[in-house]
Structures are given as structure tokens and as C-alpha cells.
Amino acid sequence: MSSMEERDVGVAAAPGSSSAGLGVGAVGAAAEAVAGVAAMQEEVGIRREGPEPDPDEPPKKRVKIPEGESGKLEERLYSVLCCTVCLDLPKASVYQCTNGHLMCAGCFIHLLADSRLKEEQATCPNCRCEISKNLCCRNLAVEKAVSELPTECTFCLKQFPRSSLERHQKEECQDRVTQCKYKRIGCPWQGPFHELPAHESECSHPTKTEVQFRPYRTDDFITRLYYETPRFTVLNQTWVLKARVNDSERNPNLSCKRTLSFQLILKSKVNSALECSFLLLKGPYDDVRIKPVIHHHSFSNDTNETDYVPLPISDSVECNKLLAAKNINLRLFIFQVQK
Numbered sequence: 589m590s591s592m593e594e595r596d597v598g599v600a601a602a603p604g605s606s607s608a609g610l611g612v613g614a615v616g617a618a619a620e621a622v623a624g625v626a627a628m629q630e631e632v633g634i635r636r637e638g639p640e641p642d643p644d645e646p647p648k649k650r651v652k653i654p655e656g657e658s659g660k661l662e663e664r665l666y667s668v669l670c671c672t673v674c675l676d677l678p679k680a681s682v683y684q685c686t687n688g689h690l691m692c693a694g695c696f697i698h699l700l701a702d703s704r705l706k707e708e709q710a711t712c713p714n715c716r717c718e719i720s721k722n723l724c725c726r727n728l729a730v731e732k733a734v735s736e737l738p739t740e741c742t743f744c745l746k747q748f749p750r751s752s753l754e755r756h757q758k759e760e761c762q763d764r765v766t767q768c769k770y771k772r773i774g775c776p777w778q779g780p781f782h783e784l785p786a787h788e789s790e791c792s793h794p795t796k797t798e799v800q801f802r803p804y805r806t807d808d809f810i811t812r813l814y815y816e817t818p819r820f821t822v823l824n825q826t827w828v829l830k831a832r833v834n835d836s837e838r839n840p841n842l843s844c845k846r847t848l849s850f851q852l853i854l855k856s857k858v859n860s861a862l863e864c865s866f867l868l869l870k871g872p873y874d875d876v877r878i879k880p881v882i883h884h885h886s887f888s889n890d891t892n893e894t895d896y897v898p899l900p901i902s903d904s905v906e907c908n909k910l911l912a913a914k915n916i917n918l919r920l921f922i923f924q925v926q927k
Contacts, residue, residue, distance in 0.1 A: 672689045735751035777791070814832050864922055874910075
């Protein structure tokens, strides 16, 4: 009977204790588990709640948790600070509903606009509480936190705070993609910014815009002075420029007034109408004052010539400078207008 009593006797537990009803073997296993958890906590450097440590004691080394297990701090903050609507980090103002859910300015305004169109009360997409410009407020702390988060430049791959990334990529980054300043006249070059000065110093497109008017006279009884350029190619089409003095006045030398007018002529055939804008500027080595004026014309096989339009020089003195030269060198720009 004594042996039966020994088998039936359990471990007494205090009232309300979770250990009541456990056998001796279970208590021993629980004690071993507690000891194991304590050992693990000491191993990874987790500090248990208790009295403040002695400041005179040397600091204990923390075991660094691998990034693969916990993730980078920035990545964890992204999910905390992102907009609850588009799930992206806000780029400007951040608004929050009365329950603290964050919305970027674009999504917030979009929600208010949609509610106005539907004649409904706008609500937070998370908690469905009412939102409006009066009920919601900006969260300046989140805005500042987002602006300080690091992000990578797409060109040089260096990291910068989000607040300064835009200025860096537009103005400072030496690897940012840029285009030649002569792109508008046909130069296709683009590359890193630090290679731009070398390219522009050797770019051949500025010289391609120069046209030379050569003088000739008609075979009339009273000859008239005209100017014409050799044929040139722009926009895969062949063109010619003509110019005349005082709009073919019979005796322009009898007048103190001097003017030049010009017309643009399409020499090649086209399959459809070609909408173009064109203008003339002073040549690269002339000091003639020309105020550029943009002209428009729809070229076709039937309307291949523009009307004569005035060369926008300031006065007769400037015109005499051009007439006194052996040839007139100007710059022509032709732009195709996309419909």
C-alpha cells in the first residue's frame, strides 16, 4: 500500500498556479525548458526586465542578428510609413484620418474628389471613418521621417536622403543622362553629364544649320538682284531658300530704305502634307542684328513654296551690312509640326 501511495501522490501546487496537476516528470521538463530559454536569451543578448544595470560595469556585447532574419530597418520603415491607399512612400504632404491611417496628398485629394462626384461622404479606406480637409490633418513627423530615409540614385547608385535626391539627380549627379544642346536641330547624342562638354565642343550639328545666299541678277532689261542658296537636305527633304531686295523694287538703289525678304521652297516630292515651322537667325560669324520670327507653312506637291516674308532685321543699316558682303550667311531652322 505504501508503494501505491507513492505512485498516487502528486506535487502540491499553490492555489491558482498553472502548475497544479502536473506530475514530477512534467515539472522537470518545464524546468529544463525554462533554463534553456534563459540560456538562449543570454546568448543573443536579450536583457530581462529587472533593476537598472550598474553604470560602472563594462557594456555587454550584443550578438548581431543577421539581416536576412530581421530585414533592414529602412525596409521595415517603408511598410510603416507608406500610404495606405497606393502603398508607396509619400513624396510630399502626408495626411492622416482621425484613427491615424496615413494617406499621401495625391490619394487623399483623389478620395475627396471621388466622393464629390458620387455625392457621398469620403471615408478612410482602412477604418471607414469620415475624412475631409477639416477632419484630417498633416503628419509632419512622418513627412520628416520619409524625407530622411535613404534612397539610391538611379544613375550613380549612391545613396542620398529622399529630400535631396531630386536635386542631386537633376543638377549634381555627374552620371545623369543628358542630351546635346543641339538636339532641336537634329543631334541624337545622349550620355552621362561628365561627357557632355567634350561632345558639344566637337558636335557638327551647329555647322549643318548654316546656309549661304549667293547673289545673282535676272536677264531683264532692268536687272534685279536676287539671292539663292544651293540645295540642302533637312527632314529627309530637299530645300532651297531665295531672297530679294526691297521686294523686287525696280530701282532699289534710289531709295535709302533697304529690306530683304525670303521664301522657302521644297524641291523634293512628298506623299502627304508636311507641316513645318521655320526661322532664320544670324550666321555664326556675323554681327547683324536679327530678331527671330517663326513662320508656318503646310508643304505639299502643289504648295511647295512659301510667300516671301521679311527678314527680321532692325533697320536699313543692318541690311546694308548683309548686302555689302560677298555672300549672306545665315542659320536656318526647320521643325516638323506633329499633328
